[in-house]
Amino acid sequence: MAPDTAEHVGNPSERIDTTRPHSARVWDYWLGGKDNYAVDRDLGDQVERAFPHVVAMARAGRAFMRRAVAHLAEDAGIRQFLDVGTGMPTSPNVHEVAQGVARDARVVYVDNDPAVLAHARALLASTPEGSCAYLDADLREPGKVLARAGRSLDLGKPVAVTLISILHFIEDDEDAVGIVRRLMEPLPSGSYLAISHGTDDVGGPAVRNAQEAWNRTVVTPLTPRGRERFTELFFTRLGLEPVEPGIVQPQQWRPDAPLDGAEVPYWVGVARKP
Numbered sequence: 001m002a003p004d005t006a007e008h009v010g011n012p013s014e015r016i017d018t019t020r021p022h023s024a025r026v027w028d029y030w031l032g033g034k035d036n037y038a039v040d041r042d043l044g045d046q047v048e049r050a051f052p053h054v055v056a057m058a059r060a061g062r063a064f065m066r067r068a069v070a071h072l073a074e075d076a077g078i079r080q081f082l083d084v085g086t087g088m089p090t091s092p093n094v095h096e097v098a099q100g101v102a103r104d105a106r107v108v109y110v111d112n113d114p115a116v117l118a119h120a121r122a123l124l125a126s127t128p129e130g131s132c133a134y135l136d137a138d139l140r141e142p143g144k145v146l147a148r149a150g151r152s153l154d155l156g157k158p159v160a161v162t163l164i165s166i167l168h169f170i171e172d173d174e175d176a177v178g179i180v181r182r183l184m185e186p187l188p189s190g191s192y193l194a195i196s197h198g199t200d201d202v203g204g205p206a207v208r209n210a211q212e213a214w215n216r217t218v219v220t221p222l223t224p225r226g227r228e229r230f231t232e233l234f235f236t237r238l239g240l241e242p243v244e245p246g247i248v249q250p251q252q253w254r255p256d257a258p259l260d261g262a263e264v265p266y267w268v269g270v271a272r273k274p
């Protein structure tokens with residue numbers, strides 16, 4: 001299936017801004033990818049100097065996504081995934097994990113960065129039994145995202161929405177809670193929400209310095225949220241109940257390897273819609 005880019009006009013590479021760092025490309029650099037530019041690597045290195053664990057943090061966040069999707073497919077029986085803020089393809093992507101459990105899993109990817117759109121082909125290699133689609137769309141327009149996702153997913157059946165390392169790019173005055181509410185409200189009972197979110201209540205001043213370095217340069221500024229606020233805003237207020245082990249750092253969520261004790265300035269949770 002070709003990327004669903006019906007509302008996009010022109011060549012995505014013409015929209016790629018290589019003069020300022022972008023979150024998707026800096027993240028790709030930390031994950032060891034090659035889809036990044038000098039401006040992205042410069043900021044990535046600058047943040048790493050302030051907070052040397054940033055690469056481990058990015059990888060722990062990605063590993064959480066992998067375990068959360070595997071859990072949702074395997075234990076919760078979810079067959080439909082809506083992954084918003086997908087980032088550069090980094091194997092295993094959501095569809096590889098989900099279809100590794102259930103070949104008929106259907107996945108819709110969403111990102112608003114033209115650099116991700118330019119690489120979307122790698123996100124579309126579905127099994128014949130399942131499906132993959134890519135939307136060049138913005139989380140801040142949840143109604144549009146759902147309407148377009150509904151062309152590939154059956155929104156009358158449970159869907160797992162994965163917001164991995166994206167919500168901290170939505171500021172409070174952009175109504176982060178309202179956005180997530182509008183995404184989850186139309187979905188049926190038995191749907192799930194998985195989130196990972198940057199915080200400033202873990203890691204002390206080094207983390208805050210790194211976040212300031214990020215906000216001075218990058219196109220999309222970071223709004224870290226502490227554990228209580230994260231839990232209140234995106235789970236309690238929306239009536240969603242986090243599954244075990246609740247709200248923890250990514251490496252602590254159902255780990256599949258021994259923990260090394262390192263702290264990661266992120267909170268993650270997976271919750272079921274009752």
Ligand SMILES: C[S@@+](CC[C@H](N)C(=O)[O-])C[C@H]1O[C@@H](n2cnc3c(N)ncnc32)[C@H](O)[C@@H]1O
Pocket residue numbers: 023024027061062065084085086087088090110111112113116137138139140164165166169220
């Ligand atoms: C830090 S990366 C995370 C990528 C991936 N989820 C992962 O965990 O490896 C954040 C992604 O969110 C995307 N993003 C940020 N704001 C967005 C928005 N308002 N709508 C859609 N995508 C957005 C960025 O382009 C980037 O690809």
